Amino acid sequence: xxxIRAIRENPDQFDAAMARRGIxxxxxxxxTLDEARRATILRAETAQADQNKASKxxxxxxxxxxxxxxxxxxxxxxxxxxxxxxxxxxxxxxDAKLTEMLSALPNIPLDAVPDGADEDDNVExxxxxxxxxxxxxxxxxxxxxxxxHGMDFETAAKLSGSRFVVLSGGxxxxxxxxxxxxxxxxxxxNGLTETWTPVLVRPEMMYGTGQLPKFGxxxxxxxxxxxxxxxxxxxxxxxxxDAIVEESYLPRRYVAHTQCFRxxxxxxxxxxxxxxxxxxxxxxxxxxxxxxxxxxxxxxxxTSCAQGILEKLGLAYRTVVLCVGDMGFGAxxxxxxxxxxxxxxxxxxxxxxxxxxxxxxRRMNARFRPEGGGKPEFLHTLNGSGLAVxxxxxxxxxxxxxxxxxxxxxxxxxxxxxxxxxxGSDGVLA
Numbered sequence: 001x002x003x004i005r006a007i008r009e010n011p012d013q014f015d016a017a018m019a020r021r022g023i024x025x026x027x028x029x030x031x032t033l034d035e036a037r038r039a040t041i042l043r044a045e046t047a048q049a050d051q052n053k054a055s056k057x058x059x060x061x062x063x064x065x066x067x068x069x070x071x072x073x074x075x076x077x078x079x080x081x082x083x084x085x086x087x088x089x090x091x092x093x094x095d096a097k098l099t100e101m102l103s104a105l106p107n108i109p110l111d112a113v114p115d116g117a118d119e120d121d122n123v124e125x126x127x128x129x130x131x132x133x134x135x136x137x138x139x140x141x142x143x144x145x146x147x148x149h150g151m152d153f154e155t156a157a158k159l160s161g162s163r164f165v166v167l168s169g170g171x172x173x174x175x176x177x178x179x180x181x182x183x184x185x186x187x188x189x190n191g192l193t194e195t196w197t198p199v200l201v202r203p204e205m206m207y208g209t210g211q212l213p214k215f216g217x218x219x220x221x222x223x224x225x226x227x228x229x230x231x232x233x234x235x236x237x238x239x240x241x242d243a244i245v246e247e248s249y250l251p252r253r254y255v256a257h258t259q260c261f262r263x264x265x266x267x268x269x270x271x272x273x274x275x276x277x278x279x280x281x282x283x284x285x286x287x288x289x290x291x292x293x294x295x296x297x298x299x300x301x302x303t304s305c306a307q308g309i310l311e312k313l314g315l316a317y318r319t320v321v322l323c324v325g326d327m328g329f330g331a332x333x334x335x336x337x338x339x340x341x342x343x344x345x346x347x348x349x350x351x352x353x354x355x356x357x358x359x360x361x362r363r364m365n366a367r368f369r370p371e372g373g374g375k376p377e378f379l380h381t382l383n384g385s386g387l388a389v390x391x392x393x394x395x396x397x398x399x400x401x402x403x404x405x406x407x408x409x410x411x412x413x414x415x416x417x418x419x420x421x422x423x424g425s426d427g428v429l430a
Contacts, residue, residue: 001362002102004034017108020115020324030101037094044087051080103207104214107359109324110333116323122336123323128307129316131340132399140343141397142274145405147171149427151275162272163264163279170420170429174396174409175282177416179257179389182284182309186386190305192255192286197235199259200226205238208364210330220261228261233383236287240379241364245289247371250379251298252289255386257282275390276348282389288382291368292358295380296333299355302384303335306351309387313410315395316340318347332357335384339391343398350391353384397423 007014011027018026054076114123142151150171156164167175186192206212206227211219211234220228229235236254260283271277286305288298303319310317322334331354338347358378361367367376400407405425414421420429 001099001359002105002108003358003362004030004098004102007031008034014108018105020109020113021106022325023105026105030098033094033098033101037091037098040087040091040094044084044091047080047083047087051077051084054080103363106329107332107356109327109331110355112321113327113333114321114323115325117325118323119326121323122320122326124318124320125335126307126319127316128311128318129314129340131316132342134342136403138342138398138401140274140341141394143343144397144401144407146407146423146425146427147397153275160279163277165275165278169427170423171393171397171427173417173429174413174423175389175393177413178392178396179282179284180416181312181413182386182389182392183255183257185309185312186255186284186286186305190253190255190308192253192305195232195236195239195254195256197232197256197258199229199235199261201229201234201238203227205234205241208241209234209237209360210363214329218263220263229258230262231260231283231383231385232256232258232285233287236285237289237360237381237383238364240289240361240366242366244367244369244376245379247291247368250289250291250368251294254287254289255284257284257389274394276394278390284386284389286353286384286386289366290380290382292377292380295355295357295382298380298382299333299335299353302382302386303337303353306337306353306384306386309392310337310339310350310395312412313392313396315392315399315410317350328352328354330354330356330359332359337387339395341395341398342401348391350395351385351387354382356381356383 007027007030011031014027015025114121116122141147142153150167150169152166152168156166159166183194187194200222203212203225206219211230219230222228236256239254260281262279264277264279286302288302290298307317307319317337317339320336320338322336327334334352334354336349337351337353339350341348357380360381361378366379368379369376396410397407400409402408407423409417409420409422417429422430424430
Protein backbone atom coordinates (compact mmCIF):
# COMPACT_ATOMS: atom_id res chain seq x y z
CA UNK A 1 0.00 0.00 0.00
CA UNK A 2 1.23 3.46 -0.85
CA UNK A 3 1.14 6.59 1.30
CA ILE A 4 -1.34 9.01 -0.31
CA ARG A 5 0.39 11.94 1.39
CA ALA A 6 3.68 11.06 -0.27
CA ILE A 7 1.93 10.93 -3.65
CA ARG A 8 0.34 14.34 -3.04
CA GLU A 9 3.66 15.87 -2.04
CA ASN A 10 5.68 14.47 -4.95
CA PRO A 11 3.52 13.05 -7.75
CA ASP A 12 6.32 13.28 -10.32
CA GLN A 13 8.60 11.10 -8.20
CA PHE A 14 5.79 8.57 -7.72
CA ASP A 15 5.04 8.49 -11.44
CA ALA A 16 8.70 7.99 -12.26
CA ALA A 17 8.88 5.03 -9.88
CA MET A 18 5.71 3.46 -11.32
CA ALA A 19 6.99 4.06 -14.85
CA ARG A 20 9.91 1.78 -14.02
CA ARG A 21 7.27 -0.85 -13.26
CA GLY A 22 5.63 -0.24 -16.64
CA ILE A 23 2.76 1.88 -15.29
CA UNK A 24 2.39 5.37 -16.73
CA UNK A 25 0.66 8.41 -15.21
CA UNK A 26 -0.32 6.55 -12.05
CA UNK A 27 -0.80 9.64 -9.89
CA UNK A 28 -3.30 11.50 -12.09
CA UNK A 29 -6.43 9.43 -11.42
CA UNK A 30 -5.42 8.85 -7.80
CA UNK A 31 -5.01 12.56 -7.03
CA THR A 32 -8.22 13.50 -8.87
CA LEU A 33 -10.18 11.05 -6.72
CA ASP A 34 -8.30 12.08 -3.58
CA GLU A 35 -9.10 15.76 -4.20
CA ALA A 36 -12.79 14.98 -4.74
CA ARG A 37 -12.85 12.84 -1.59
CA ARG A 38 -11.26 15.55 0.53
CA ALA A 39 -13.63 18.20 -0.87
CA THR A 40 -16.62 15.99 -0.02
CA ILE A 41 -15.30 15.47 3.52
CA LEU A 42 -14.90 19.25 3.89
CA ARG A 43 -18.47 19.86 2.68
CA ALA A 44 -19.75 17.22 5.10
CA GLU A 45 -17.88 18.87 7.97
CA THR A 46 -19.30 22.30 7.02
CA ALA A 47 -22.82 20.89 6.84
CA GLN A 48 -22.27 19.16 10.17
CA ALA A 49 -21.26 22.49 11.72
CA ASP A 50 -24.40 24.13 10.26
CA GLN A 51 -26.49 21.28 11.65
CA ASN A 52 -24.96 21.64 15.11
CA LYS A 53 -25.53 25.41 15.08
CA ALA A 54 -29.17 25.04 13.99
CA SER A 55 -29.72 22.36 16.65
CA LYS A 56 -28.69 24.80 19.37
CA UNK A 57 -30.92 27.53 17.92
CA UNK A 58 -33.93 25.20 17.84
CA UNK A 59 -34.01 25.09 21.63
CA UNK A 60 -33.71 28.86 21.89
CA UNK A 61 -36.62 29.42 19.45
CA UNK A 62 -38.76 26.92 21.34
CA UNK A 63 -38.00 28.69 24.61
CA UNK A 64 -39.06 32.04 23.10
CA UNK A 65 -42.29 30.52 21.80
CA UNK A 66 -41.40 31.45 18.22
CA UNK A 67 -43.09 28.55 16.47
CA UNK A 68 -42.33 29.83 12.96
CA UNK A 69 -38.60 30.06 13.67
CA UNK A 70 -38.74 26.77 15.57
CA UNK A 71 -40.23 24.92 12.59
CA UNK A 72 -37.80 26.58 10.15
CA UNK A 73 -34.79 25.59 12.24
CA UNK A 74 -36.08 22.08 12.81
CA UNK A 75 -36.51 21.63 9.05
CA UNK A 76 -33.00 23.01 8.53
CA UNK A 77 -31.58 20.53 11.03
CA UNK A 78 -33.29 17.65 9.23
CA UNK A 79 -32.05 18.93 5.86
CA UNK A 80 -28.46 19.28 7.06
CA UNK A 81 -28.58 15.87 8.72
CA UNK A 82 -29.59 14.29 5.41
CA UNK A 83 -26.88 16.25 3.57
CA UNK A 84 -24.23 15.14 6.06
CA UNK A 85 -25.29 11.48 5.81
CA UNK A 86 -25.26 11.58 2.00
CA UNK A 87 -21.85 13.26 1.80
CA UNK A 88 -20.33 10.95 4.41
CA UNK A 89 -21.58 7.95 2.44
CA UNK A 90 -20.14 9.45 -0.75
CA UNK A 91 -16.79 10.11 0.96
CA UNK A 92 -16.73 6.56 2.33
CA UNK A 93 -17.35 5.18 -1.16
CA UNK A 94 -14.56 7.37 -2.57
CA ASP A 95 -12.22 6.26 0.22
CA ALA A 96 -12.89 2.61 -0.61
CA LYS A 97 -12.23 3.31 -4.29
CA LEU A 98 -8.99 5.12 -3.44
CA THR A 99 -7.85 2.22 -1.27
CA GLU A 100 -8.66 -0.17 -4.11
CA MET A 101 -6.60 1.89 -6.56
CA LEU A 102 -3.63 2.14 -4.20
CA SER A 103 -3.84 -1.58 -3.38
CA ALA A 104 -3.56 -2.52 -7.04
CA LEU A 105 -0.24 -0.73 -7.56
CA PRO A 106 3.08 -2.54 -6.94
CA ASN A 107 5.74 -1.41 -4.53
CA ILE A 108 8.21 1.33 -5.46
CA PRO A 109 11.58 -0.16 -6.49
CA LEU A 110 14.73 1.07 -4.83
CA ASP A 111 17.06 3.15 -6.99
CA ALA A 112 19.61 0.33 -6.86
CA VAL A 113 17.22 -2.09 -8.61
CA PRO A 114 18.32 -2.50 -12.23
CA ASP A 115 15.94 -1.60 -15.04
CA GLY A 116 14.82 -4.40 -17.32
CA ALA A 117 11.87 -6.35 -18.67
CA ASP A 118 12.45 -9.94 -17.53
CA GLU A 119 14.90 -12.46 -16.05
CA ASP A 120 17.38 -11.84 -18.87
CA ASP A 121 18.02 -8.38 -17.37
CA ASN A 122 18.78 -9.59 -13.83
CA VAL A 123 22.26 -8.81 -12.55
CA GLU A 124 24.53 -11.47 -11.06
CA UNK A 125 26.21 -10.29 -7.85
CA UNK A 126 27.68 -13.51 -6.44
CA UNK A 127 28.70 -16.96 -7.54
CA UNK A 128 29.77 -19.76 -5.20
CA UNK A 129 31.17 -23.19 -5.97
CA UNK A 130 31.77 -24.89 -9.27
CA UNK A 131 29.37 -27.16 -11.15
CA UNK A 132 30.53 -30.74 -10.85
CA UNK A 133 32.28 -32.36 -13.79
CA UNK A 134 30.56 -35.66 -14.55
CA UNK A 135 32.20 -38.63 -16.28
CA UNK A 136 28.74 -39.45 -17.68
CA UNK A 137 25.76 -37.46 -18.89
CA UNK A 138 23.81 -36.40 -15.79
CA UNK A 139 20.03 -36.77 -15.90
CA UNK A 140 17.18 -34.92 -14.23
CA UNK A 141 16.13 -35.94 -10.73
CA UNK A 142 13.14 -38.06 -11.76
CA UNK A 143 15.30 -40.04 -14.21
CA UNK A 144 17.87 -41.19 -11.63
CA UNK A 145 17.46 -44.92 -11.09
CA UNK A 146 17.60 -44.78 -7.30
CA UNK A 147 15.08 -41.95 -7.21
CA UNK A 148 12.48 -43.65 -9.40
CA HIS A 149 11.65 -46.04 -6.57
CA GLY A 150 10.54 -43.22 -4.28
CA MET A 151 9.12 -40.53 -6.56
CA ASP A 152 5.72 -41.53 -7.95
CA PHE A 153 3.93 -39.07 -10.22
CA GLU A 154 1.41 -41.56 -11.64
CA THR A 155 -0.11 -42.40 -8.27
CA ALA A 156 -0.15 -38.72 -7.35
CA ALA A 157 -2.01 -37.94 -10.58
CA LYS A 158 -4.59 -40.61 -9.71
CA LEU A 159 -5.01 -39.10 -6.25
CA SER A 160 -4.96 -35.40 -7.08
CA GLY A 161 -4.16 -34.66 -10.73
CA SER A 162 -1.06 -33.18 -12.35
CA ARG A 163 1.71 -31.36 -10.51
CA PHE A 164 1.59 -33.53 -7.41
CA VAL A 165 3.98 -36.25 -6.27
CA VAL A 166 4.05 -39.15 -3.83
CA LEU A 167 7.43 -39.54 -2.13
CA SER A 168 8.40 -42.70 -0.27
CA GLY A 169 11.31 -44.68 1.12
CA GLY A 170 14.76 -43.18 1.04
CA UNK A 171 13.70 -40.19 -1.06
CA UNK A 172 11.10 -38.95 1.40
CA UNK A 173 13.53 -39.37 4.28
CA UNK A 174 16.07 -37.17 2.48
CA UNK A 175 13.31 -34.63 1.89
CA UNK A 176 12.45 -34.63 5.60
CA UNK A 177 16.11 -34.46 6.58
CA UNK A 178 16.64 -31.38 4.43
CA UNK A 179 13.81 -29.50 6.12
CA UNK A 180 15.09 -30.43 9.59
CA UNK A 181 18.64 -29.44 8.68
CA UNK A 182 17.45 -26.06 7.40
CA UNK A 183 15.39 -25.30 10.50
CA UNK A 184 18.18 -26.35 12.87
CA UNK A 185 20.72 -24.21 11.03
CA UNK A 186 18.50 -21.12 11.00
CA UNK A 187 17.65 -21.47 14.67
CA UNK A 188 21.01 -22.55 16.12
CA UNK A 189 23.39 -20.59 13.87
CA ASN A 190 21.34 -17.74 12.37
CA GLY A 191 19.34 -16.78 15.44
CA LEU A 192 15.87 -17.11 13.89
CA THR A 193 12.87 -18.02 16.02
CA GLU A 194 11.23 -21.28 14.94
CA THR A 195 7.49 -20.84 14.51
CA TRP A 196 4.64 -23.16 13.57
CA THR A 197 1.65 -21.47 11.96
CA PRO A 198 -1.66 -22.42 10.30
CA VAL A 199 -1.82 -23.03 6.57
CA LEU A 200 -5.43 -21.83 6.41
CA VAL A 201 -5.86 -18.08 6.79
CA ARG A 202 -8.51 -15.38 6.57
CA PRO A 203 -8.62 -13.27 3.40
CA GLU A 204 -7.41 -10.15 5.23
CA MET A 205 -4.14 -11.96 5.99
CA MET A 206 -3.62 -12.60 2.27
CA TYR A 207 -4.46 -8.97 1.59
CA GLY A 208 -1.92 -7.82 4.16
CA THR A 209 1.00 -9.44 2.38
CA GLY A 210 -0.22 -8.56 -1.11
CA GLN A 211 -1.62 -11.85 -2.44
CA LEU A 212 -5.13 -10.36 -2.54
CA PRO A 213 -6.96 -8.97 -4.31
CA LYS A 214 -4.74 -8.87 -7.40
CA PHE A 215 -3.33 -12.41 -7.31
CA GLY A 216 -6.23 -14.46 -5.99
CA UNK A 217 -6.13 -16.83 -8.95
CA UNK A 218 -2.63 -17.94 -7.94
CA UNK A 219 -3.88 -19.42 -4.66
CA UNK A 220 -6.60 -21.72 -3.41
CA UNK A 221 -9.73 -20.53 -1.58
CA UNK A 222 -11.83 -22.93 0.48
CA UNK A 223 -15.62 -23.01 0.34
CA UNK A 224 -15.88 -21.24 3.70
CA UNK A 225 -13.66 -18.33 2.67
CA UNK A 226 -10.32 -19.41 4.10
CA UNK A 227 -7.23 -19.43 1.89
CA UNK A 228 -4.44 -22.01 1.72
CA UNK A 229 -1.15 -20.16 2.19
CA UNK A 230 1.17 -19.97 -0.85
CA UNK A 231 4.02 -19.42 1.64
CA UNK A 232 4.44 -18.96 5.38
CA UNK A 233 5.29 -15.34 4.59
CA UNK A 234 1.54 -14.76 4.95
CA UNK A 235 1.26 -16.01 8.51
CA UNK A 236 4.67 -14.97 9.83
CA UNK A 237 4.38 -11.40 8.57
CA UNK A 238 0.83 -11.02 9.86
CA UNK A 239 1.94 -11.83 13.39
CA UNK A 240 2.27 -8.04 13.77
CA UNK A 241 -0.83 -7.06 11.78
CA ASP A 242 -3.07 -4.47 13.47
CA ALA A 243 -0.49 -4.10 16.23
CA ILE A 244 1.73 -1.41 17.69
CA VAL A 245 4.91 -2.98 19.05
CA GLU A 246 7.64 -1.31 21.09
CA GLU A 247 10.80 -0.34 19.21
CA SER A 248 12.75 -2.63 21.56
CA TYR A 249 10.74 -5.54 20.08
CA LEU A 250 12.60 -5.06 16.78
CA PRO A 251 14.07 -6.83 14.94
CA ARG A 252 12.03 -10.03 14.99
CA ARG A 253 13.30 -12.90 12.85
CA TYR A 254 11.03 -15.88 12.28
CA VAL A 255 11.43 -19.17 10.45
CA ALA A 256 8.78 -21.79 9.74
CA HIS A 257 8.59 -25.08 7.87
CA THR A 258 5.15 -25.47 6.27
CA GLN A 259 3.18 -26.98 3.48
CA CYS A 260 2.50 -24.40 0.75
CA PHE A 261 -0.12 -24.35 -1.99
CA ARG A 262 -0.13 -22.57 -5.35
CA UNK A 263 -2.43 -22.95 -8.31
CA UNK A 264 0.38 -22.05 -10.74
CA UNK A 265 -2.31 -20.35 -12.83
CA UNK A 266 0.17 -18.43 -14.94
CA UNK A 267 2.57 -21.28 -15.65
CA UNK A 268 0.62 -23.57 -17.96
CA UNK A 269 3.01 -25.86 -19.82
CA UNK A 270 6.04 -24.68 -17.82
CA UNK A 271 8.22 -27.11 -15.84
CA UNK A 272 5.65 -29.87 -16.05
CA UNK A 273 8.20 -32.69 -15.73
CA UNK A 274 9.36 -33.76 -12.30
CA UNK A 275 8.70 -31.92 -9.06
CA UNK A 276 10.20 -28.53 -9.87
CA UNK A 277 6.82 -26.76 -9.98
CA UNK A 278 4.11 -28.33 -7.81
CA UNK A 279 0.69 -27.31 -6.50
CA UNK A 280 1.62 -28.59 -3.03
CA UNK A 281 5.16 -28.29 -1.71
CA UNK A 282 7.17 -27.61 1.42
CA UNK A 283 9.22 -24.55 2.17
CA UNK A 284 11.30 -23.22 5.03
CA UNK A 285 10.38 -19.53 5.10
CA UNK A 286 12.20 -16.66 6.80
CA UNK A 287 10.48 -13.40 7.77
CA UNK A 288 12.04 -10.37 9.43
CA UNK A 289 10.20 -7.48 11.08
CA UNK A 290 12.56 -4.53 11.41
CA UNK A 291 13.07 -0.87 12.13
CA UNK A 292 13.00 1.13 8.85
CA UNK A 293 16.66 2.10 9.23
CA UNK A 294 17.73 -1.56 9.39
CA UNK A 295 15.74 -3.20 6.61
CA UNK A 296 18.31 -2.86 3.81
CA UNK A 297 21.05 -4.43 5.91
CA UNK A 298 18.57 -7.13 6.93
CA UNK A 299 18.10 -8.09 3.27
CA UNK A 300 21.81 -8.86 3.01
CA UNK A 301 21.66 -10.82 6.26
CA UNK A 302 18.66 -12.85 5.12
CA THR A 303 20.29 -13.57 1.77
CA SER A 304 23.42 -14.80 3.56
CA CYS A 305 21.30 -17.14 5.70
CA ALA A 306 19.83 -18.75 2.57
CA GLN A 307 23.19 -18.91 0.80
CA GLY A 308 24.72 -20.58 3.86
CA ILE A 309 22.34 -23.54 3.57
CA LEU A 310 23.52 -24.23 0.01
CA GLU A 311 27.16 -23.84 0.98
CA LYS A 312 26.81 -26.38 3.80
CA LEU A 313 25.21 -28.76 1.30
CA GLY A 314 28.07 -28.15 -1.14
CA LEU A 315 25.73 -27.00 -3.90
CA ALA A 316 27.00 -24.46 -6.44
CA TYR A 317 24.80 -21.39 -6.78
CA ARG A 318 24.64 -17.84 -8.01
CA THR A 319 22.84 -14.83 -6.57
CA VAL A 320 21.18 -12.22 -8.77
CA VAL A 321 19.48 -8.90 -8.14
CA LEU A 322 16.15 -8.92 -9.94
CA CYS A 323 15.39 -6.16 -12.41
CA VAL A 324 12.15 -4.19 -12.06
CA GLY A 325 10.39 -6.28 -14.70
CA ASP A 326 11.07 -9.56 -12.89
CA MET A 327 10.49 -8.35 -9.33
CA GLY A 328 7.45 -9.33 -7.30
CA PHE A 329 4.46 -7.09 -6.57
CA GLY A 330 5.32 -6.30 -2.95
CA ALA A 331 9.11 -6.03 -3.18
CA UNK A 332 11.37 -3.00 -3.19
CA UNK A 333 14.39 -5.13 -4.00
CA UNK A 334 14.86 -8.86 -4.43
CA UNK A 335 17.83 -11.21 -4.36
CA UNK A 336 17.21 -14.52 -6.12
CA UNK A 337 19.49 -17.43 -5.32
CA UNK A 338 19.75 -19.99 -8.12
CA UNK A 339 21.18 -23.44 -7.54
CA UNK A 340 23.01 -25.42 -10.22
CA UNK A 341 20.98 -28.32 -11.62
CA UNK A 342 23.18 -30.56 -13.79
CA UNK A 343 20.16 -32.43 -15.18
CA UNK A 344 19.02 -29.18 -16.80
CA UNK A 345 22.54 -27.80 -17.22
CA UNK A 346 21.48 -24.47 -15.75
CA UNK A 347 20.88 -22.51 -12.56
CA UNK A 348 17.32 -22.51 -11.21
CA UNK A 349 15.75 -20.37 -8.47
CA UNK A 350 15.71 -21.94 -5.04
CA UNK A 351 15.27 -18.85 -2.87
CA UNK A 352 13.92 -15.34 -3.30
CA UNK A 353 14.72 -12.80 -0.56
CA UNK A 354 12.87 -9.47 -0.66
CA UNK A 355 12.72 -6.26 1.32
CA UNK A 356 9.23 -4.74 1.22
CA UNK A 357 9.80 -1.54 3.22
CA UNK A 358 6.51 -0.32 4.74
CA UNK A 359 4.43 -1.58 1.80
CA UNK A 360 3.01 -4.61 3.63
CA UNK A 361 2.96 -2.81 6.99
CA ARG A 362 0.56 -0.18 5.61
CA ARG A 363 -1.74 -2.91 4.31
CA MET A 364 -1.59 -4.70 7.68
CA ASN A 365 -1.54 -1.54 9.83
CA ALA A 366 1.60 -2.81 11.58
CA ARG A 367 3.50 -0.14 13.50
CA PHE A 368 6.08 0.40 16.22
CA ARG A 369 6.30 3.00 18.98
CA PRO A 370 9.65 4.86 18.99
CA GLU A 371 11.65 4.48 22.21
CA GLY A 372 11.87 8.25 22.71
CA GLY A 373 8.12 8.60 22.40
CA GLY A 374 6.22 10.15 19.56
CA LYS A 375 3.74 8.98 16.98
CA PRO A 376 3.80 5.28 16.03
CA GLU A 377 5.54 4.57 12.71
CA PHE A 378 5.10 1.82 10.15
CA LEU A 379 7.69 -0.92 10.52
CA HIS A 380 9.45 -2.71 7.65
CA THR A 381 9.07 -6.33 6.56
CA LEU A 382 11.22 -8.82 4.66
CA ASN A 383 10.72 -12.39 3.51
CA GLY A 384 12.80 -15.11 1.91
CA SER A 385 12.98 -18.84 1.29
CA GLY A 386 15.47 -20.63 3.42
CA LEU A 387 14.99 -22.83 1.29
CA ALA A 388 12.34 -24.39 -0.95
CA VAL A 389 12.61 -27.98 0.32
CA UNK A 390 11.49 -29.76 -2.84
CA UNK A 391 13.84 -27.82 -5.08
CA UNK A 392 16.66 -28.44 -2.64
CA UNK A 393 15.90 -32.16 -2.82
CA UNK A 394 16.14 -31.94 -6.62
CA UNK A 395 19.53 -30.22 -6.37
CA UNK A 396 20.91 -32.73 -3.87
CA UNK A 397 19.78 -35.69 -5.99
CA UNK A 398 21.01 -34.32 -9.31
CA UNK A 399 24.37 -33.09 -8.04
CA UNK A 400 25.05 -36.28 -6.09
CA UNK A 401 24.01 -38.77 -8.78
CA UNK A 402 26.42 -41.53 -9.77
CA UNK A 403 26.81 -43.52 -12.98
CA UNK A 404 25.20 -46.62 -11.40
CA UNK A 405 22.00 -44.74 -10.50
CA UNK A 406 22.85 -44.21 -6.85
CA UNK A 407 23.20 -40.81 -5.14
CA UNK A 408 25.96 -39.67 -2.79
CA UNK A 409 24.47 -37.41 -0.13
CA UNK A 410 25.94 -34.26 1.49
CA UNK A 411 27.85 -34.88 4.71
CA UNK A 412 25.73 -32.44 6.73
CA UNK A 413 22.68 -34.64 6.12
CA UNK A 414 24.27 -37.86 7.40
CA UNK A 415 23.30 -37.27 11.08
CA UNK A 416 19.69 -36.65 10.00
CA UNK A 417 19.68 -39.93 8.07
CA UNK A 418 20.84 -42.18 10.88
CA UNK A 419 24.40 -42.20 9.55
CA UNK A 420 23.37 -43.23 6.04
CA UNK A 421 25.50 -41.61 3.33
CA UNK A 422 23.97 -42.59 0.01
CA UNK A 423 20.76 -43.50 -1.77
CA GLY A 424 21.28 -46.81 -3.52
CA SER A 425 20.16 -47.54 -7.06
CA ASP A 426 17.45 -49.66 -5.42
CA GLY A 427 16.06 -46.59 -3.63
CA VAL A 428 17.29 -47.71 -0.21
CA LEU A 429 19.47 -45.58 2.05
CA ALA A 430 22.82 -47.14 2.86
